[in-house]
Amino acid sequence: MRKLFPLLLTGVLFFSCSSSDDSNNPDTSPTPEESMYFPDNNTDVWETTSPASLGWNESAVPALLQYLEEKHSKSFMILVNGKIVMENYFDGHSATTPWYWASAGKTLTSTVTGIAQQENYININNKVSDYLGTGWTSANLDKENLITCRHLLTMSSGLDDSLGDDVSPENLQYVADAGTRWAYHNVYVKLQDVVAQATNQTWSGYFNSKLRDPIGMTGVWIDSGDDLSVYWSTTRSMARFGLLALNNGKWKETQIINTTYFNEAVNTSQDINKGYGYLWWLNGKQSYHLPQTQFEFNGSIIPSGANDMYMALGKNDQKIYVIPSKKMVVIRMGNAADGENFALSGFDDNLWQKINAVIE
Structure with missing residues (x-):
């Protein structure tokens, strides 16, 4: 849903990693009893393991990579138990090249909102106007005051999603009472303003100190207009966040985001769209809604994907898939x-068919 502007990244430093290949060592094969691996912060070493050591079908790998290349991919990575199993780059992209997360970055906002709550700066059950003041929408005051931070996290603000990306007050107009209508809307970005106001810090400053730096990510928020910003990072930085999510918000021995909030974030958050948590998409539910529509669809969002998978999905097919049952991040x-496309597409299911041919 975001408009991305041309960007000069010269002079902005992005940390990148190169793998330490132990793929010929059969002892690197993860087992249910093996402890989760985390790459060190500020290091260029990330342990690997081979598809063969996991018993995967290596003969299906070329078809997967060909499909990814044909579908305009820049990068692809699979982690199992924290170790890199596949890491591939296409179209001139590399491990050091940043790329935009688009709406996959909503999950970053969800996570940092939870951190601000656990530090007692905010309460997601409080109304947004407690932090931003009244008049942050064009709705009547009584309707505006129905909108809580939780409603922004769950896409149930009741504001008009048909008016484009602009989140200025005149463009945030009432359609329904908060909590009665699910609609994919960029108004969630107001959570970044809530966190900035409550902490008396810039959004990016708080994000960097509480999430990015503690797990060794790098990257920057880039203004894309209409009071929106998009996160840019390397593929490995995206993978670090996926690994944090796989471990319920824990990085090594540090609980970055408390498990109660994180579990809420990756489970159904309201009664309208069963396939949506706190800015995370959820697979394996009995029904779901898609962006730009009020229709309810029966079944799982990605039929070929695992039922316990939760997902960060962004415009033009930016993806983080987290599969706890397989200890896997893709x-x-x-x-x-x-x-x-805005977040979901038929590409997701087709890609998982190709991945399943490798891993099953």
Whole structure:
């Protein structure tokens, strides 16, 4: 849903990692009893393991990579138990090249909102106007005061989602009472303003100190207009966040985001769209809604994906798939696979068919 402007990244430093290949060592094969691996912060070493050591079907790997390349991918990565199993780059992209997360970055906002709550700066059950003041929308005051931070996290603000990306007050107009209507809307970005106001810090400053730096990510928030910003990072930085999510908000021995909040974030958050948590998409539910529609669809969002999978999905097919039952994180960055889309597309299910041919 975001408009991305041309960007000069010269002079901005992005940390990158190169793997330490132990793929010929059969002892690197993860087992249910093996402890989760985390790459060190500020290091260029990330342990690997081979598809063969996991018993995967290596003969299906070329078809997967060919499909990714044909579908305009820039990068692809699979982690199992924290170790890199596959890491591939396409179209001139590399481990050091940043790319945009688009709406996959909503999950960063969700996580930092939870951190601000655990530090007692905010309460997600409080109304947004407690932090931003009244008049942050065009709704009547009684309707505006119905909107809580939780409603922004769950896409149930009741504000009009048909008016485009602009989140200025005149463009945030009432359609329904908060909590009665689910609609994919960029008004969630107001949570960044809530956190900045409550902590008396800049959004990026608080984000960097509480989430980015503690798990060794790098990257920057880039203004894309209409009071919106988009996160840019390397693929491995995206993978670090996926690994944090796989471990319920814990990085090594440090609980970055408390498990209660994180579990709420990756489970159904309201009664309208069963496939949505706190800015995370949820697979394996009995029904779901898609962006730009009020229709309810029966079944799982990605039929070929695991039922316990939760997902950060962004415009033009930026993907983080987290699969706890397989101790797996899958990353895809790139251009749109099949024409512009807002978050979900048929590419997801087709990609998982190709991945399943490898891993099952």
